[in-house]
Amino acid sequence: MNFLAAVGAAFLGFLAAAGRIVLFTLAALAAMARPPWYPRQILRQMIDIGYYSLPVVGLTAIFTGMVLALQTYTGFSRFAAESAIPNVVVLSMTRELGPVIAGLMVAGRIGAAIAAEIGTMRVTDQIDALTTLSTNPYKYLVVPRLLSGTLMLPLLVLVANVIGVFGGFLVSTYKLDFNPATYIQRTADFLETMDVVAGLAKAAVFGFIVTLMGCFHGYTSRGGAQGVGAATTYAVVSGSILILLFDYILTEAFFSR
Template identity: 70%
Template sequence: MIGILATIGRAFLEGLAALGRLVIFAGAALGHMVRPPFYPRLIGRQMIEIGYFSLPVVALTTLFSGMVLALQSYTGFARFSAESAIATVVVLSMTRELAPVLAGLMVAGRIGAAMAAEIGTMRVTEQIDALTVLSTDPYKYLVAPRLIAGATMLPLLVLIGDILGVFGGYLVAIYKLDFNAAAYLRRTADYLEFMDVVSGLVKAAVFGFLVALTGCYHGYNSKGGARGVGQATTNAVVSASILILVFNYIITELFFAR
C-alpha cells in the first residue's frame, strides 16, 4: 500500500518538476524572442512549413467537422423541431471550439513532432553544441523562429478553418437536408458575434505557441541517440495535445465565464 502511494507521489512530483522545466524553458525562449539578433529568413521558412504545408490537413479536418456537425445536430434537433438552429450551432462550434482545437491537434501531430525530431537529432549529433561554439544562440536560432511562426500561423490556419467548417455545414444543410440557402446563411451571420471569432483566434495563437514550445523543448532536451529522439517526438505530441485541451478550457473560461 505504502509502495503504491509512494509511486503515485513520485510520479506527481516528477510531473510537477517537468512542468517547471517547461515553464523555465518557455521563459528563456520568450526572453530570446524579443531580443536581437532576429533571423527573418528562418522565421519565414518556419511560417511556410507551419502555415502553408499544414493547410491541406487543417482544411480537410475542418471541412468534414463542419459537415458532420450539421448532420449530427440535425438528428438531435429534429427531435424537438429545432432544425433552424443548426446554422447557429455550426458556426458557433466551429469558430469558438472546433476549428482552433482540431487545427491545434493536427498541427501538433504534424509540426510538433517534426520540430522535436529535427531539434532532437541536432542535439544528439552535437549540432546544437556546434551552434553555440559558432557564436550563435540556439534559443534565438532554433527556438524563437519556431515559436513566432507557430503563434502567428495557427490563427491564419484557423481563420481558413472557420470558413471551411461553416462551408461544410452549409453543404450538408443545403444539399442533403434541403435547407433554404439564403435562410441558412442569414442565420449563420445573424447569431455570430465578433468575439466568437476573436476568441477562437486567440486560442489558435496560444495553441500554436504551445505546439512549437513543446516540440522545441522535448527536442532540445532529448538524449541518447535514435531512441531518445523517438521518445522526444512522442512526448512532444502528447504534451502538446494535453496542453491544448487544458488551455482550451482556461481560455474559454476567461472569455465567456460570467
C-alpha cells in the same frame, strides 16, 4: 508505504518536469526580446507551419463542419429546432472546433516534426555547434518556431472556420433541404465578433503550446535514435493534452463574454 513512495516520486517527477518547461519557456521568451532575429528562419517556419498545414487542416475542417450539421439535425429535429443548425455550426466552429481541431492536427504534423528535427540536432552535436559559432540556439531554432506557431495557427483557424462553415452549408443545403440564402443569412445574423476573436486567441495559445512542446522535447532529448523517437512521442502527446487543458481554461475565461 511503498505505494505512497511511488505516488510521491511520480508527483515530484511531474513538478520537476513542469519546472523545466517553465524555465525553458522563460529562456525562450528572453531570447525573443533581444536581437538578433533570424528573418530567414522565421519565414521558413511560417511557410512550413502555415502554408503546408493548409491541406490537412482544411480537410479536417470540412468533414467536421459536415458532421456537425448532420448530428445537429439528428438532435434538433427531435424538438423541431432544425432552423438553429446554421448557428450551431458557425458557433461551434469559430469558438471551439476550429481552434481545437487545427491545434491537434498541427500538434501531430508540426510538433512531431519540430521535436524530431531539433532532437536529431541535439544528439548529433549540431546544437552545441551553433553555440560555438556564436549563435544562440534559442534565438536561431526556438524563437522562429514559437513565433511562427503563434502567428500562423490563428490564420489557419480562420481558414478552417470558413471551410468548416462551408461544409455545414453543403450538407444542409444538399441533404437537409435548407434554402442556401436563408442558411447564409442565419449564419451571419447570430455571429458576433467576439466569437471569432475568442477562437483566434485560443488558436494563438495553441500554436505557442504545440511549437513549445516540440522545441522543449527536441531540445532536451538524449540517447540517440531512441531518445529522438521518445521526444517526438512526448511532443505530440503533451501538446495534445495541453491543448485540451488550455481549451477549457480559455473557454472559462471567455465564458461570460
